[in-house]
Amino acid sequence: MSNWFKRIKEGITTSTKDKKETPEGLWYKCPTCKTIIPSEDHAANLFVCVNCNHHHKIGSKEYFKIIFDNGAFHEINAQLKAADPLNFTDTKKYTIRLDESIKKTELNDALRTAYGKVHGNDLMVACMDFSFIGGSMGSVVGEKISRAITYCIEHQMPLLIISKSGGARMMEAAFSLMQMAKTSVKLSLLAQEKIPFISLLTDPTTGGVTASFAMLGDLNIAEPNALIGFAGPRVVKETIGKDLPKGFQTSEFVLEHGFLDKIVSRKDLKQTLGNLLQMFKN
């Protein structure tokens, strides 16, 4: 009987470092409904949960692939990088923050501009990258949008801006603030040329981006259930001292209050854009 309690076999001898882990990134777990699916399938579904339609945040690389015919495009002004005009330091130097972000994201700043075809229609796309300092708008974002608009005017090409941003970049302070002015006054020139501008608001679009180009589209469209607002939900909650109503500042809420033309699922995005561009053209 006492043999039962004797350890006959050796215990697990594999050291922790030799243990075989499931390689990272093989599976995707939806943060909303917790459904787990292979990452490959998730990517094939344009990073949208098959179960609950949760739109996972994606960047310019993915949007360009989704939108442009055969994923083919010409990027412009890719070389632009942020300077540090104010020699800004908070808990970290801004220049160090920039270097780290560039290394981590393999992006030069929080927005890329590229043109190509969408169902055969020319389109300039300016797409924000949230992974780069929260998609914050500094001088580079403003300058790239401004130059993209110049290109659109020269080539009579419609413009799509995909917003995904926490707002203005604090480390460039008033320079960032003035990018709201810069992008908006420049859009007034595009409007005078009667060139269509479509604004796509994705999760999240807040602050100075909402209060400038993101809300100025001839058409404002949004992905489902994106956070869209001027003040962030935490600030609004502190202001009113009450819990926020369910669904506050979602795309659906903003549509209901009259500030969006349409909510478009990512899988319908390209087709919708193609149709709209045709409508403007014909």
Place this chain on the structure above:
Amino acid sequence: MATVLDFEKPIAELLEQKEKVEQVASKSGVDVSKTIKDLDEKIKAARKNIYEHLTPWQKVMVSRHPDRPYAISYINAVSDNTWIELHGDRTVKDDKAMVGGFGSLDGRTVMFIGQQKGTNTKTRQYRNFGMPNPEGYRKALRLMKLAEKFNKPIVTFIDTPGAYPGLEAEERGQGEAIARNLIEMAQLRVPVICVVIGEGASGGALGIGIGDKVLMLENTWYSVISPESCSSILWRSWDFKEKAAEALKLTASDMYANKLVDGIINEPLGGAHTNPAEAHKIVKHEIKKHLDKLDALSPEQRIEKRIKKFCAMGVVKE
């Protein structure tokens, strides 16, 4: 009793001394003119010394000084009390944090618009602490369009701790309201002069800030965020507001050096709050001067210059 900021104490003490001397003199009939003169000199010297060396944070405090003249005070003074206030955005309501209307600037009709703060607890609430809702920006835009229609120049007075971050403000599209003003102001055919008279906090200030000339009073600030909020976000604590104020380069002189505003308007020695009448006079003079210059340009020239100016803002590496 006037509000005294910490660093103004030496001045306040001298003022108090002067008052006492005057009291004694009026009771006893003794000639104190020499003492008064000496004290006046000292007061002037103290003001000069203190105000020439204000830190950015101290300037932020001056910009919020409760005795500073607010928008309506400037408007009434500049228009010699001819201002006719006009109300409402024609959609939702009349925003009390944003005021506007026609007034006569030495015989010439001008549309005056501004963010208005209150002067005591009751009026501060009534004015929502100078924080407009979307209807405020839409009212401002309506009045600007009205001015454009009848070819009247526009002068805006900026003084806000920010656009109101409330629930209804979000429902009614605070972001859209500000954005709309930015794009519409770019194409206004009449001259537009914007003067920061106190606080220029972020998009809330910019919403009436797209002008041919954007001027800042000497002791005001203009930036993307208040130093307090900046401290709380970047330093994760409220204790770094002085540091944040410095880092943001938000003073009139910094903003001018960075070519983000077109000019600085000097304040009376010791700040606009020590001599509002003088501040009014200086501001009126500046507005007239710039209006005359802008009149010389055609609407097309003004719009082109305005757009070019804002498009040149920003620093990037190629």
